[in-house]
Amino acid sequence: MSAEMITKENSEVIIKLAVDSAEFGKGVDKAYKKLRGRFNIPGFRKGKAPKKVIEMNYGKGIFFEEAINIVFPDAYEKAVKELELDPVAMPEIEEVEQVEDGQDLVMKVKIAVKPEVELGEYKGVEIEKKEVSVEDEQVEKDIEVKRENNARYINVEDRGIQNDDMTIIDFKGFVDGEEFEGGAAENYNLVVGSNTFIPGFEEQLIGASVGDELDVNVSFPESYHAENLAGKPALFKVSVKEIKFKELPELDDEFAKDISEFDTIDELKADIKKQLEEEAKKQAENEMKNELVEKIVEAATVEVPEVMVENEADSMLRDFEMQLRYQGLDMDSYMKYMGKNRDELKDEMKEQALKNVKRSLVLEKIYKTEGIEVSDEEFEKEIEEMAKTYNMEVEKVKSSLRPQDMESIRESMLVKKAVEMLMDSAKIA
Missing domain, CATH: 3.10.50.40 (Chitinase A; domain 3)
Incomplete structure (x- = not known):
């Protein structure tokens, strides 16, 4: 197998892929064994006719198409590694330039790959500090919810x-x-x-x-x-x-004792205020992170391939369908109620899908540029936290994860570390 890059235009690559004649010959033999039962040749029981006899009756290349399907996946995988490509969709065989018995199989293959990202300013970016305050009315509202829940x-x-x-x-x-x-x-x-x-x-x-x-x-x-x-x-x-x-229960010290570890209503309210302040701080911090990342993504230049947007929109649609199921609904009923079909729903998601993909590409470029990595110890700790969250044994969590799941977890950790690095360098006004 040999591979040569012919053209590369941002997110589309054309390569010339050659499979040597011996390997292609093995593919033809496999294709013959797979398909021979389909041919009726006089003088032979069905499926027993020799390859040469079938080729004489149906043409020398009768098994070539299936042979290409057989040898292509392995050859393509090797070519991707050899040329260090990062595909984002299934490849497309544009042209079979040479396919003859005893000769190398030569194909032109089009591959959609991750686009190049040109980063703009991403360190020292200025963002506005989000002020946090919790009013007495918010505490009272939380107390009322607790009263309602204990009515x-x-x-x-x-x-x-x-x-x-x-x-x-x-x-x-x-x-x-x-x-x-x-x-x-x-x-x-x-x-x-x-x-x-x-x-x-x-x-x-x-x-x-x-x-x-x-x-x-x-x-x-x-x-x-x-x-x-x-x-x-x-x-x-x-x-x-x-x-x-x-x-509703009376709002007094007895109520505080009944629903919490505190002895007085004042202690309970103080604790509620503390929790609300912590939640508000986390929310404010997340808003600042989002604002920062948005500015950095806007400053970057990247042409996102349509196929990546399509894939992300499909993923968002699957996630939405799963959320509906958790709520006891199904997609068909929801679409009927909304008067929409799946394609219309997917089209509505494409704008956000484009933002998601661009954000992901830019943050990936940043953590690779900065040499940010996730150590084995950090990864193990993340798995342990997952096990606690799902109340499972660590080994059971590990055994349930596919290789692509592990890669996705690592990628999420890299993104998180990249965002933390960006926050540390940001100018907060």
């Missing part, structure tokens, strides 16, 4: 439903006089005023008492996800089984 619901017998009450109801829904799928439930917990149901449903429950049966008339929104119900009037027959009101 209890008490049964009500002597009055009708009020806003914020929790009700337990049975209901059946009808459209055009017929029950519809998914429109019925028993012992359903509903907080009135939570806007969980169709607009107008919860308001019509106010005033109803335990044991009441009532008709609730609503209309499905025009944008409702189920097309057969969108915009249609519906009748729900509702039976009220229980009413409960929410009782």
